[in-house]
Amino acid sequence: xxxxxxxxxxxxxxxxxxxxxxxxxxxxxxxxxxxxxxxxxxxxxxxxxxxxxxxxxxxxxxxxxxxxxxxxxxxxxxxxxxxxxxxxxxxxxxxxxxxxxxxxxxxxxxxxxxxxxxxxxxxxxxxxxxxxxxxxxxxxxxxxxxxxxxxxxxxxxxxxxxxxxxxxxxxxxxxxxxxxxxxxxxxxxxxxxxxxxxxxxxxxxxxxxxxxxxxxxxxxxxxxxxxxxxxxxxxxxxxxxxxxxxxxxxxxxxxxxxxxxxxxxxxxxxxxxxxxxxxxxxxxxxxxxxxxxxxxxxxxxxxxxxxxxxxxxxxxxxxxxxxxxxxxxxxxxxxxxxxxxxxxxxxxxxxxxx
Amino acid sequence: xxxxxxxxxxxxxxxxxxxxxxxxxxxxxxxxxxxxxxxxxxxxxxxxxxxxxxxxxxxxxxxxxxxxxxxxxxxxxxxxxxxxxxxxxxxxxxxxxxxxxxxxxxxxxxxxxxxxxxxxxxxxxxxxxxxxxxxxxxxxxxxxxxxxxxxxxxxxxxxxxxxxxxxxxxxxxxxxxxxxxxxxxxxxxxxxxxxxxxxxxxxxxxxxxxxxxxxxxxxxxxxxxxxxxxxxxxxxxxxxxxxxxxxxxxxxxxxxxxxxxxxxxxxxxxxxxxxxxxxxxxxxxxxxxxxxxxxxxxxxxxxxxxxxxxxxxxxxx
Amino acid sequence: xxxxxxxxxxxxxxxxxxxxxxxxxxxxxxxxxxxxxxxxxxxxxxxxxxxxxxxxxxxxxxxxxxxxxxxxxxxxxxxxxxxxxxxxxxxxxxxxxxxxxxxxxxxxxxxxxxxxxxxxxxxxxxxxxxxxxxxxxxxxxxxxxxxxxxxxxxxxxxxxxxxxxxxxxxxxxxxxxxxxxxxxxxxxxxxxxxxxxxxxxxxxxxxxxxxxxxxxxxxxxxxxxxxxxxxxxxxxxxxxxxxxxxxxxxxxxxxxxx
Numbered sequence: 036x037x038x039x040x041x042x043x044x045x046x047x048x049x050x051x052x053x054x055x056x057x058x059x060x061x062x063x064x065x066x067x068x069x070x071x072x073x074x075x076x077x078x079x080x081x082x083x084x085x086x087x088x089x090x091x092x093x094x095x096x097x098x099x100x101x102x103x104x105x106x107x108x109x110x111x112x113x114x115x116x117x118x119x120x121x122x123x124x125x126x127x128x129x130x131x132x133x134x135x136x137x138x139x140x141x142x143x144x145x146x147x148x149x150x151x152x153x154x155x156x157x158x159x160x161x162x163x164x165x166x167x168x169x170x171x172x173x174x175x176x177x178x179x180x181x182x183x184x185x186x187x188x189x190x191x192x193x194x195x196x197x198x199x200x201x202x203x204x205x206x207x208x209x210x211x212x213x214x215x216x217x218x219x220x221x222x223x224x225x226x227x228x229x230x231x232x233x234x235x236x237x238x239x240x241x242x243x244x245x246x247x248x249x250x251x252x253x254x255x256x257x258x259x260x261x262x263x264x265x266x267x268x269x270x271x272x273x274x275x276x277x278x279x280x281x282x283x284x285x286x287x288x289x290x291x292x293x294x295x296x297x298x299x300x301x302x303x304x305x306x307x308x309x310x311x312x313x314x315x316x317x318x319x320x321x322x323x324x325x326x327x328x329x330x331x332x333x334x335x336x337x338x339x340x341x342x343x344x345x346x347x348x349x350x351x352x353x354x355x356x357x358x359x360x361x362x363x364x365x366x367x368x369x370x371x372x373x374x375x376x377x378x379x380x381x382x383x384x385x386x387x388x389x
Numbered sequence: 390x391x392x393x394x395x396x397x398x399x400x401x402x403x404x405x406x407x408x409x410x411x412x413x414x415x416x417x418x419x420x421x422x423x424x425x426x427x428x429x430x431x432x433x434x435x436x437x438x439x440x441x442x443x444x445x446x447x448x449x450x451x452x453x454x455x456x457x458x459x460x461x462x463x464x465x466x467x468x469x470x471x472x473x474x475x476x477x478x479x480x481x482x483x484x485x486x487x488x489x490x491x492x493x494x495x496x497x498x499x500x501x502x503x504x505x506x507x508x509x510x511x512x513x514x515x516x517x518x519x520x521x522x523x524x525x526x527x528x529x530x531x532x533x534x535x536x537x538x539x540x541x542x543x544x545x546x547x548x549x550x551x552x553x554x555x556x557x558x559x560x561x562x563x564x565x566x567x568x569x570x571x572x573x574x575x576x577x578x579x580x581x582x583x584x585x586x587x588x589x590x591x592x593x594x595x596x597x598x599x600x601x602x603x604x605x606x607x608x609x610x611x612x613x614x615x616x617x618x619x620x621x622x623x624x625x626x627x628x629x630x631x632x633x634x635x636x637x638x639x640x641x642x643x644x645x646x647x648x649x650x651x652x653x654x655x656x657x658x659x660x661x662x663x664x665x666x667x668x669x670x671x672x673x674x675x676x677x678x679x680x681x682x683x684x685x686x687x688x689x690x691x692x693x694x695x696x697x698x699x700x701x702x703x704x705x706x
Numbered sequence: 707x708x709x710x711x712x713x714x715x716x717x718x719x720x721x722x723x724x725x726x727x728x729x730x731x732x733x734x735x736x737x738x739x740x741x742x743x744x745x746x747x748x749x750x751x752x753x754x755x756x757x758x759x760x761x762x763x764x765x766x767x768x769x770x771x772x773x774x775x776x777x778x779x780x781x782x783x784x785x786x787x788x789x790x791x792x793x794x795x796x797x798x799x800x801x802x803x804x805x806x807x808x809x810x811x812x813x814x815x816x817x818x819x820x821x822x823x824x825x826x827x828x829x830x831x832x833x834x835x836x837x838x839x840x841x842x843x844x845x846x847x848x849x850x851x852x853x854x855x856x857x858x859x860x861x862x863x864x865x866x867x868x869x870x871x872x873x874x875x876x877x878x879x880x881x882x883x884x885x886x887x888x889x890x891x892x893x894x895x896x897x898x899x900x901x902x903x904x905x906x907x908x909x910x911x912x913x914x915x916x917x918x919x920x921x922x923x924x925x926x927x928x929x930x931x932x933x934x935x936x937x938x939x940x941x942x943x944x945x946x947x948x949x950x951x952x953x954x955x956x957x958x959x960x961x962x963x964x
Contacts, residue, residue, distance in 0.1 A: 353513025
């Protein structure tokens, strides 16, 4: 299949290198890569500095936060093929949980986290169960509606702050010597990074096993997936709920850093931005999604001097990107999966099956 | 919740609802036509509408020299101004719609790209247009001059029937009738219906797909442009973000009536206009969008075919 | 109790004004290869669609191993033991051949999302079992060397074989094959015939839609003939071959239609 060889892309090269590496090399690479991520806040290079805003703060939000959310949305849109345009709603639910419980109860960040995630997941179930059987475009509109409804609800409900939102959200308690204050985004970044790495680990495990296969099947051909015995309803709701959980995590962390939230922060633009990260990076591919998120979150900050037409540039970039590279920067593997064990496979054709 | 208001002002509200519904119906025609031929929700259609409103604005002040503080015109001058603004709005929207198709959709369609990629491209166009207008209007809404004196023609059961709204309802009805004739009688119209039913066979029968699609977008744009003019005639202002909620409502109307179905779009538009106006009276205007969405979700869950449409959710194996 | 794996009783399927199936009665006995034939448009694939739950019959009964499966969800029907291939190949093209088959094998795993995340011993066991079974099936169908290739990149014949492997992976008691030999050359058809027989010998029951008469005659135990949604013949291959109504339905001799 020569046409595939000629389209060898970055992701495949990287994947091939990884697969050919012995275990020790893989571990070393992983540790190295992770260490770099933790060390990022200390980087001070004019090439990547963000004029107009603090680099470390940008690293936390929007870069780190978008990466996390893009990974979450990727499960829904990228792997399962469910068009979700209202992802920000789950982010908002996480943030509002932190805000409300943080200001009205004595629970701290770590205690509120599971509640926020739980509420986001619950909303995922409530929204997903009736709507996930809708066709793609309709699901997009309905989820968009849900995102807007959550925002409008927050704006119009004074008991949760109304249009003015909620202020005075407490910071997380100190961890050893690290203090969480508005002045220093580093501890927040590290907490976010840790959650992100944990979630990446979980997602990759699922993707390599039955859920991942089920989602792939659903994305490619829902009808046939059912006929192959996959309970598509269950797996679609699961994808939705897991995506919601990830956004919930992000929301809780976000609220505890920014210390005051207003409903208009959680608008459609964010849903679209995260979706763009997923699509830009290459649907379904975790690394591509991360790359897409980094690019889309970082670039506007880097080019802040273009502050006025920033969003316009973004919109145009979306159109250009989709027309030139609809599969994203690092599309899902196009080449064959390489496994050294299969090189010596013999074809018998006369095998017995049980 | 104020049911008393609904009860007391019922006919007045209903009349207003019909006027709003006429606007929705015209916009939803665009959604339903494009969905019929491309099986695609044209996200940028709301901006096609928005541009129509600004075109009407430019026509009024630029071409006809009307200023906001002027007195309303009368007689021939008034009719001429109205017609020019309407025509300019319709043309501007139609051209925008066609450009959107060429820029955002055509290439992806010809490459067989995924629904998601097309959706993102459409959203990109939508964002770009909104942002562009936000920048040139400096985020401020724009007022439309009163070209026509708004008089109450008569009263019926407590409802004051205003002339501009009557014009909107009647004119919209005429346009929809004209479109329907076009779709059923003309050659291009038949092409549109053929492609809606079966694209590959249509191609084999010699239908020029690109031309059909361009005409579809053009026709939808014309209707949206008319809606834009009527909107600005009644509400007398516009802004860069006027398209969003109207677009969602109009889309809801299309789905309500049965997407892909012209009659459905008409019916859905009027029905939604009524429902929204009534519920605004009861729940207040802040929740209007929520009501629309809830209606949309209910329709999709209970009867996804809409009131007149056919099912597009059948499995095909 | 019943020796019949599948029983269709007075099965009728109407779409609006069109009657696709009209009071069809047929029985599939355990361990047999039953061929379902008929001119194009006779309703054969519709029968498959009704059995697998894609369509709900207008009236009539579908009994699988004695129990009614009408109205059951599609994935449940597959869980109960009915699997199929498709007239127009419906592989998961973006997935590898192995992934396609393993997806089928997943049906009988109990591991869910939670188990996959935490890597429970059961999940690892089931994963290995599915993988082994998949490789075994790929080998059985003669496409083991394609394991790592994407479904859409496989040559046509291997795609058809892959679909069969995928269906077998669900461990069905009844295998529905919809024109598995379409597009095959005569040599490939003979090989396919042998494969179908080996599938039956391994304990599966096969219901087969095909147009190629020599393939059918060589492989089937019994034949059911449909025409315009009605059963017009039912019997051994010899009986059906000589049935005047069948000959008439095909407008002439039952020649090799491919």
